[in-house]
Amino acid sequence: MKLIGYFRSSAAFRVRIALNLKGIAVEHAFRHLRKGEQRAPDYAAINPQKLVPALVLDTGEVLTQSLAILEYLEETRPEPPLLPNDPVGRARVRSLALIPTADIHPIQNLRVMAYLRQTYGQSEEAAFAWSRHWIETGFEVYEAMVANDRRTGAFSHGDRPTMADLCLVPQIFNAGRFKVDMARYPTLKRIFDNCMKQPAFEAAQPSKQPDAEP
Structure with missing residues (x-):
């Protein structure tokens, strides 16, 4: 398998954590989002959304959208599980995962901020405030x-990482760039600290990627 990502992409970060937790070795390839490499014809041909990540399977099929990729990995490589055994628990974890992935990330990512600046004339400061x-x-x-x-245990649901934590941690990394005061969210900060003690999370963080930049 090959994962196409970008070191600072929260969505790619989620998938890297899952791959690490499940011990799945993949080839890594990169598209520099700030340089627009995701809009190149060869990439658009396999991912018409022109976003990362994309997971290219050994069969040649391409999976896109990080949550769909996480669900695929969970279904095909169930150990260790990223979802609880009980239906209510699974629903809770998915609900928590959707807060960063559906309610936060889509309206404050790179292309949205660029649109605010270019179309509505917002300053960098105003875009950051948004x-x-x-x-x-x-x-x-x-x-x-x-x-x-x-x-809630050591992690968002119980005492082992779940899909919710895989989605929360990248958003907290992202929050640091926007100078969010995490002291206001002590439980999230505690969960984040517990996650980052796990090698799978630490190895997946942006600064540890081959394409990382200052």
Whole structure:
């Protein structure tokens, strides 16, 4: 398999963590998002969305969208599991995972910020304020959902990492770029710290990737 990503992509980060946790070795390839390499015809041919990540299977089939890739990995390589055994628990984990992946990331990613600047004349400061607002709005909800729930353990759900943590951690990395005060979200900060003690998370972080830049 080959994973096509970008070191700073939160979506690619999620998939890297899953691959590491499940011990799946893949070839890594890269598209530099800030240089627009994802819009090159050869990449658009395999991923019409022109986004990362894309997972190229050994059969030649291409999977896109990070959550779909995580679900595929869970279904084909079930150990260690990224979802609980019980249906309610699985629904809770998916609900938590959707906060960063559906409510935060899509409206504050690179192309959205570029659109704000180029189409609406927003300054860099204003675009950053936009992003920070939506990160903080999502984190407030996530914190409320995990802070006093008995199902929360060392991680978002129980005492082993789940799909929710794979989606939360990259968003917290992203929040650092926008100077979000994580002291406001003590449970999220505790979960993040526990995750980053895990080799699978540490090895997947942006600064550890071959295409990393300062």
